[in-house]
Amino acid sequence: MGKAKAWGGVIGFVLVVGACNSVSGNSDDTTTPSSTPAAQDATAIAIPPSAAPMTTAPAARFECRSVDTVYDGDRTCHPGGxxxxxxxxxxxxxxxxxxxxxxxxxxxxxxxxxxxxxxxxxxxxxxxxxxxxxxxxxxxxxxxxxxxxxxxxxxxxxxxxxxxxxxxxxxxxxxxxxxxxxxxxxxxxxxxxxxxxxxxxxxxxAHPCGSPKVYGDDDGDGTPDYDDHVNVDAPNLPDGSLTGGYCARKWWC
Missing domain, CATH: 2.40.50.90 (OB fold (Dihydrolipoamide Acetyltransferase, E2P))
Structure with missing residues (x-):
């Protein structure tokens, strides 16, 4: 009697496993659905270009949602292109x-x-x-x-x-x-x-091709314009420690 019960349990287990394989698709049929929500989302999202060099056209096209109508060169994407x-x-x-x-x-x-x-x-x-x-x-x-x-x-x-x-x-x-x-x-x-x-x-x-402009140098002589007033003769000004006979960025220059 004990052996008959054991064999019955084994047969029942085999039948259950076979039914599960049939339902779950783990048989010889290996086909998968042609499209899923996840797959559709993946193809709809445009991926911006990576930093890696590329030699062929990218598969995804980036779609800009800006409303600009005139190309302005600002740091934002521009529609079309x-x-x-x-x-x-x-x-x-x-x-x-x-x-x-x-x-x-x-x-x-x-x-x-x-x-x-x-x-x-x-x-x-x-x-x-x-x-x-x-x-x-x-x-x-x-x-x-x-x-x-x-x-x-x-x-x-x-x-x-x-x-x-x-x-x-x-x-x-x-x-x-x-x-x-x-x-x-x-x-x-x-x-x-x-x-x-x-x-x-x-x-x-930059050197040696050129040099930058100097702030405050409107006349182009390479120095701020307020420096142009240094060492200007002023014979009509009184002598003294404040003037010294010249203007040196003083309020009256």
Whole structure:
């Protein structure tokens, strides 16, 4: 009697295990549902480009939800645009794309690669965008320059929020390109960045390629204007310890 009960328990266990495998799908059928909510969410979320160099077009396209209608170069993404890969920095303001197009940045002018600050400007652009995904934005009605290069703006970095031209100017590697085809809003921002950069000893404003401006030096002689009053003869002033016959940043000068 004991052996019969034992064999009955074993048979019952085998039947239960077989039924569980049939229900859970652990048989020869290894197919999975074609789509799940998690899979749909994963494909809908656009992933910003990573810092790792890239040589092929990214699978995901970043969608900017900004309401800007005019490209302004501020540190925010801009709607629209074309996601591309930069394969080479030709110089500070010119790059080559994976599809062979050459892009000349609108609104800025960097030194040529073979001039004093040229290698530094080229290296700056290379460090920011070469081998990476960027967003290309066109100015309405603007296409190619006389050399066949596409005139455009480029944004890079997380969420494509950083304008390459503005960064070049702000860090002293380029100047505003007046008389070009960039829009006025963008150019106003570029000029503001230039107004900051020209007082810093960076890029084209650093030795040996140049020197920064001096605060308070409106006449361009390299010193603050209040220093121009030092050692000025003042024969009509009374002699004494306060005057000494000259002005030295005194209130009456």
């Amino acid at each position: 074309e996601q591309v890969i930069v394969t080479r920095a030709i110089d500070g303001d010119t790059v080559e794309l994976a599809d062979g197009r050459r892009i000349r940045l609108l609104g800025v002018d960097a030194p040529e690669a073979d001039t004093c600050a040229g290698p530094g400007a080229t290296e700056f652009t290379r460090s920011k965008v070469q081998g990476r995904a960027v967003m290309l934005h066109k100015e309405p009605g603007v296409d190619l320059d006389p050399y066949g290069r596409t005139l455009a703006y480029l944004q890079f970095g997380p969420y494509f929020a950083t304008d390459l031209g503005n960064e070049l100017v702000l860090e002293g590697w380029a100047t505003p390109y007046e008389g070009g085809q960039a829009n006025t809003t963008y150019m106003d921002n570029i000029r503001s960045s230039h107004g900051i950069a020209e007082y810093r000893p960076n890029g084209i404003y």
